[in-house]
Amino acid sequence: MDSLKEKLIWQELKVSRGCKFLSIIILLIICCGFSLYYHMVMKICTVATHLFYIPIVISAIWWKRKGLIIPLFLGFFLIVSHHVFIHDIAPSPDYLRVIMFLTVGIITVILREQLALAERTMAREREKLRYLTHRLSKSEEIHKMQIAAGLHDSVGPQLSAAKIMLHTHKTKSGKENTYLFDKVIDCIDTSIVEIREMIFELSPKVLYELGLEAAVESLIESYKKKTSLNFRYECSEHSFNLNKNSRSILFRAIRELLLNIDKHAQAQNVYIKIENMQEKLTITIEDDGIGFNAPKTLMNEKYVDCFGLFSIRQQLLDINGYLFIESNIGSGTKVTLTCPITSNENNERDNKHDDKHSYSRKSYCNV
Numbered sequence: 001m002d003s004l005k006e007k008l009i010w011q012e013l014k015v016s017r018g019c020k021f022l023s024i025i026i027l028l029i030i031c032c033g034f035s036l037y038y039h040m041v042m043k044i045c046t047v048a049t050h051l052f053y054i055p056i057v058i059s060a061i062w063w064k065r066k067g068l069i070i071p072l073f074l075g076f077f078l079i080v081s082h083h084v085f086i087h088d089i090a091p092s093p094d095y096l097r098v099i100m101f102l103t104v105g106i107i108t109v110i111l112r113e114q115l116a117l118a119e120r121t122m123a124r125e126r127e128k129l130r131y132l133t134h135r136l137s138k139s140e141e142i143h144k145m146q147i148a149a150g151l152h153d154s155v156g157p158q159l160s161a162a163k164i165m166l167h168t169h170k171t172k173s174g175k176e177n178t179y180l181f182d183k184v185i186d187c188i189d190t191s192i193v194e195i196r197e198m199i200f201e202l203s204p205k206v207l208y209e210l211g212l213e214a215a216v217e218s219l220i221e222s223y224k225k226k227t228s229l230n231f232r233y234e235c236s237e238h239s240f241n242l243n244k245n246s247r248s249i250l251f252r253a254i255r256e257l258l259l260n261i262d263k264h265a266q267a268q269n270v271y272i273k274i275e276n277m278q279e280k281l282t283i284t285i286e287d288d289g290i291g292f293n294a295p296k297t298l299m300n301e302k303y304v305d306c307f308g309l310f311s312i313r314q315q316l317l318d319i320n321g322y323l324f325i326e327s328n329i330g331s332g333t334k335v336t337l338t339c340p341i342t343s344n345e346n347n348e349r350d351n352k353h354d355d356k357h358s359y360s361r362k363s364y365c366n367v
Contacts, residue, residue, distance in 0.1 A: 012083070021060050024070065026054035035078055039085040045093050047078065052097075053104055060108035064116075068109060071101035133314035159195070163188045211275060213246045216254060220272070227262050229270050236275035241341050246319045250283065250337060253312040253323075257335055258284050260309075265289025265333065276341060283337040291327045312337075 033050045039283050052074055075098030116266045207215035213235045220231045242250070254272070261267055267289030274283050275367035313323045321339030 016020065024055055024059055027058070028070070028073070031055065032077055033075060034082045036085075037102055039081045043086055043167055045082070045086060045089050045091075047094075047097070049097055049100075052101060054352075056101055056105045057108050060105050061112050064109050064112055066233070067311060068105050071098075071105035074098075075101050130314050130317055146222065159188050159192050163192075207247055207251050212242060212250055215247075215251050216272065216274065219251075219255060219258065223258060223262065224276065228268075230268060232269070232271045233256065234271075234273045236273075236276075242281065242339075246339055249315045249319060249321075253316070253337055254285065256309070256312055261285075261287050261289065261333075264292075267332065277338075279341055280338050281341045284334065285337075286332065286334040288332045291329050291331050292331050294327045 031052050035049060038044055038047045057076065058072045059070040061067070078094050078098060079091065082089075082091050163185060166181055166188070204215050204218065206218050217233065220233055223229055224231065258270070261270060265287050267287035268319065269288050271286045272284070274281065309323070316323055316339060319339045321337065324336045325333065327333040
């Protein structure tokens with residue numbers, strides 16, 4: 001089915017209208033020539049029937065219902081040739097051939113129309129899925145920002161005030177209560193640190209104030225404290241013309257990929273590079289972990305952990321970007337994220353955007 005679909009798409013896109021007409025005309029001349037040769041020269045009813053089906057099927061694929069004119073023409077020509085040159089032989093075999101021509105043409109048209117309908121339905125569903133993913137991502141980002149603002153403006157100041165009051169009472173209390181005050185103050189300090197980390201995870205302020213490269217540096221520092229991973233970070237520039245939406249999508253993608261490395265890769269070293277390549281922002285994340293068979297693992301419906309990567313792919317499509325992963329078992333994983341550097345705030349994905357997410361033995365993108 002996929003092979004047939006690719007051939008049909010190639011024919012529709014690559015073969016010009018003039019070439020189509022020329023091809024059909026040449027095939028019709030050959031078929032008519034055979035009919036005249038067998039009827040007029042050989043004086044027999046036999047013709048090269050299988051040759052006739054070639055223009056019939058091709059015309060039905062190219063022009064659908066309009067292509068049925070080809071089997072009608074061939075059938076009419078065959079009957080006229082029969083009655084003109086071999087009228088003394090019963091025409092029933094040629095009438096049967098005409099019926100077969102029309103049957104094959106009609107069946108091919110029906111199959112072609114059904115295939116076109118299925119393609120349009122799949123395209124609509126794919127657009128709906130991308131739209132819903134985009135809306136979900138935007139809603140999630142707004143919700144996270146609201147939670148982060150609440151933690152920063154409410155819980156954080158209250159804990160800081162409680163810490164100050166405890167310090168004040170500690171100086172006034174006796175030595176027997178000093179240990180208890182110290183314990184409570186340590187708990188508050190720990191809570192403040194955890195809240196700050198939660199705020200950064202939910203909505204990193206540095207991302208919107210200082211840019212993507214600074215936010216990635218903060219993310220790396222956070223992972224250095226929590227994990228034993230060794231990071232090497234390179235950034236070709238310190239000023240990328242990215243809008244708020246693009247920065248947010250790329251940062252979430254990097255964070256999701258680092259989370260996967262920490263959770264699954266069993267890696268020791270991680271290399272991150274951000275660079276400007278032909279007016280496109282290219283982010284490379286590479287690790288020396290155990291790697292995996294990308295197509296087999298990520299196309300497995302039971303592998304639910306792929307949703308994060310699927311979400312990254314859909315969000316990158318919204319900013320005309322793409323995701324590409326190379327991985328082999330035992331040789332680590334390399335992920336490349338790409339998006340245009342100059343993008344508008346209201347940037348929407350072009351409906352004609354080439355879907356560059358594909359996978360092979362060594363790589364995948366179509367999650």
